Amino acid sequence: MQPLAFIPSPSQGVWHLGPIPVRAYAIMIIIGIVVAVWLGERRWAAKGGAPGVIIDVAVWAVPFGLVGGRLYHVVTDYQLYFGDGGEPVKALKIWEGGLGIWGAVVLGALGAWIGCRRHGVSVAALGDAIAPGIALAQAIGRWGNYWNQELYGRPLDTFWALKIDYAHRPTLPGGARDPEYADVATYHPTFLYESLWCVGVAIxxxxxxxxxxxxxxxxxxxxxxxxxxxxxxxxxxxxxxxxHVLGMRLNDWTAVLVFVGAIAYLFWARRLTGPEDLGHVPAVPDDGASAPAAGAGTGTDSEPEAGPKAEGAEKVDLRKKAEPKPKPEPAPETEPETDEKPEAEADPKDDEPEPEPEAEAEAESAAAADEPEPEDKAQDEPEAAEDGPEPEPVKEKETAGADGKGEPVRDSQ
Structure with missing residues (x-):
């Protein structure tokens, strides 16, 4: 029996690079692991966990999971390896297929627990982050069964049926071809059903x-x-x-028990709240640029946090506001260039007679020859000017009553 349309079986599932065999079954598992770790890292970072934790935990969980999956398969199908005509050495040939998901989950969880303990994170929080990635890994890994032409379902006559080559059709315990299925070419593609189901579970x-x-x-x-x-x-x-146990396959009973346990946990943990232990997240450098402002992302205005930098910035602003800008000071005058007479500024006495224009010219010429003197000695300039040759008009006044110093005597009127 063979329908007109069906899913063709692969021509081969192993390629050789020299002496090294490259198996499609192993490639599917590796791709699934990479996808699971990639998605788990993104979800873990979104929860606030430190980057790299999922990869480090996967170093423990993946080997444990592979060993657990193989052990479950060998234990539940021991007759294939340790029964009559079986070959025990084939139990180690994991590349030929045979990984039980239940054993992979149990021992994989043990490896994840060890990795979480080493990083100080919650295994429950990490399980939440990695859960959809595991479902996608299963969806990809199931295609390894397609390449090995194994784990298919009952005969099916429809366009989505999977064609199985004669060499891979069901056999009897002794190894002979089962006559019930010897002439049946197409079967339920259970690998495809489970792959699509796992994608839906991830979503x-x-x-x-x-x-x-x-x-x-x-x-x-x-x-x-x-x-x-x-x-x-x-x-x-x-x-x-x-x-079979009570008319059902062993894997069916396992699925029922695990389903009940998962529902019981969901009911028990329905009110669990509070923060989860996500380990130590690297601190952001306090450079003022990468740290978000207080209240950012909340949609409300808030004052900046108080701290040494904030206080210092506030003090600088207050000083800038309090201190007025200095006014430009006039340049000091070295020589009087105004028309005012220096004698009048130096000596404030109203009744002292002013020198004649000729005496004033001589005093200015003497001051230009010497260095400029400070302002406080300006009062002595008339005396210094009178120590030299005195103009004749001044001498005529000194004859009327000059003292020994040569200063004019005031009238007593």
Whole structure:
């Protein structure tokens, strides 16, 4: 049975670069991890966490998760490796497929807890940041099942059915081809169903986390509940060999129990509030440029914070306002160039006779020869001028009553 339209199976899933095999299954897992870490870093920074924490925690969580996923697969399908005709060494061949998501989550969470303890951050807060990234990693990783042509569902006759080559069709426990499916070429592409479901879970988790402010691990719990809900009906479509308990596959029972636990946690943590431990965020340098102003982003006006810089700036402004600008001082006059007589400024006596024009000219010529004297000696200039040759009109007045110093005697009238 083969429909006219279907999803073709890949021609090969391994390429060789010399002696090194490059497997599509491993490439899908690596791409999924990179996407999960990238998105987790962005969400962690948006929560206020220090950059680089998600990468450091992933160094612990990813190896633990891979080991846990492989252990779960080997334990639940032990007959494939330790049963009759099984090869135990194949349990180590992780590149051939076989990773159980439940074991990956349990041991991956243990590795994440160790990384969080080393950085001093809350594992619940980190789980909220990484939850949608894990869902996208699963969506990408499921395409590894496509390249390996494994984990498909029941036969399907429709245009979205997946064609499986004869060598990869279901077999009996002994290794012989199952006659029930030997002639069936197309099956349910359960890898595609789960991949699309995980993309929807990632979108749901991001939206609900923002809409309802899911913190303290509630975003991660929502991811777990949503994933297990889809995994339950997808698991019921698969026809690969698995253990059954009470008529259901073991993975179905696991999905039910994990779903109940996630819902119980959401109910228990519904009222958890308060700050989360996001570790030590590097302090912003106090250079005055990068620090936001007080009240920025609140839509209200607020005064700047009080501090040494603010007080100093205020004092500088007050001094600038209080101190008037100095007025320009006139340049000092070295020589009197005005028409006023220096004798009249120096000696304020009203009744002293003024010298004649000829005496004044001689005094000015003597002052020009000498250096300019300070202002306080200006009063002695008439005396210095009279020590030299005196003009005759002054001598005529001194004959009337001059003292020994040569100064004119005042009238007694």
């Amino acid at each position: 749901l988790v991001i939206w609900a986390g923002r809409r309802y402010k899911l913190t303290h691990g509630r975003t991660f719990a929502l991811y777990v509940a949503a994933y297990t809900l889809g995994r339950f009906w997808i698991e019921s479509l698969r026809i690969d060999e698995a253990h």
